[in-house]
Amino acid sequence: MPFVVAIDGPAASGKGTIARAIAAHFGFHHLDTGLLYRATGVKGGDPVTAARGLMPDDLSRPDLRSAEAGQAASRIAAIADVRAALVDFQHRFAARNPGAVLDGRDIGTVICPQAQVKLYVVASDEVRAVRRARELNCDPADMLVQLQERDRRDSERAAAPMRPADDAVVIDTSDMSIDDAVATAIAAVDKAR
Ligand code: C5P
Numbered sequence: 229m230p231f232v233v234a235i236d237g238p239a240a241s242g243k244g245t246i247a248r249a250i251a252a253h254f255g256f257h258h259l260d261t262g263l264l265y266r267a268t269g270v271k272g273g274d275p276v277t278a279a280r281g282l283m284p285d286d287l288s289r290p291d292l293r294s295a296e297a298g299q300a301a302s303r304i305a306a307i308a309d310v311r312a313a314l315v316d317f318q319h320r321f322a323a324r325n326p327g328a329v330l331d332g333r334d335i336g337t338v339i340c341p342q343a344q345v346k347l348y349v350v351a352s353d354e355v356r357a358v359r360r361a362r363e364l365n366c367d368p369a370d371m372l373v374q375l376q377e378r379d380r381r382d383s384e385r386a387a388a389p390m391r392p393a394d395d396a397v398v399i400d401t402s403d404m405s406i407d408d409a410v411a412t413a414i415a416a417v418d419k420a421r
Pocket of ligand 1: 239240262263265266298333334
């Protein structure tokens with residue numbers, strides 16, 4: 229079985245940065261699974277049909293990073309049939325050699341429970357709001373409200389709620405530099421190899 233690193237956690241916790249760095253360091257493929265939900269959310273129409281018909285081009289739309297796309301994603305991500313429609317693609321990606329890093333909300337718990345390494349990346353609400361507001365050039369107070377709403381929806385839904393796997397290594401990046409967070413994650417992967 230190829231090597232799989234599953235990385236979950238709330239928005240702007242640093243999981244994407246860590247996922248990209250691990251993939252680059254170990255030469256693994258990387259999938260930001262949030263893009264699947266964002267692309268489904270912004271496509272419009274029936275979300276289950278949108279998820280089933282997702283095309284590679286849909287994942288490179290320039291508007292996927294917006295806060296609106298994040299909110300749309302989190303609304304359609306609560307629908308079990310939408311999630312089911314996206315499982316195959318994620319499983320096929322996780323089977324790629326020599327290894328894959330997938331980041332999202334349910335990778336360690338639902339998509340790849342057999343992953344050799346599971347990380348759960350967190351940071352305080354305030355730190356996350358400031359980070360994301362800087363990226364999107366908007367007001368941190370508004371961002372805080374949006375992130376909290378999205379986290380609540382993601383963690384309280386019945387279908388694959390956001391939570392750490394029992395055997396996940398938790399990394400709190402609130403007071404860490406990017407380099408330190410990446411080094412901690414790389415050490416966790418090294419340990420499992
Ligand atoms: O990670 P990102 O912020 O791009 O994810 C957008 C939304 O997609 C999340 O708020 C969540 O509702 C949904 N999502 C999910 N499961 C994943 C990845 C993302 O439900 N594995």
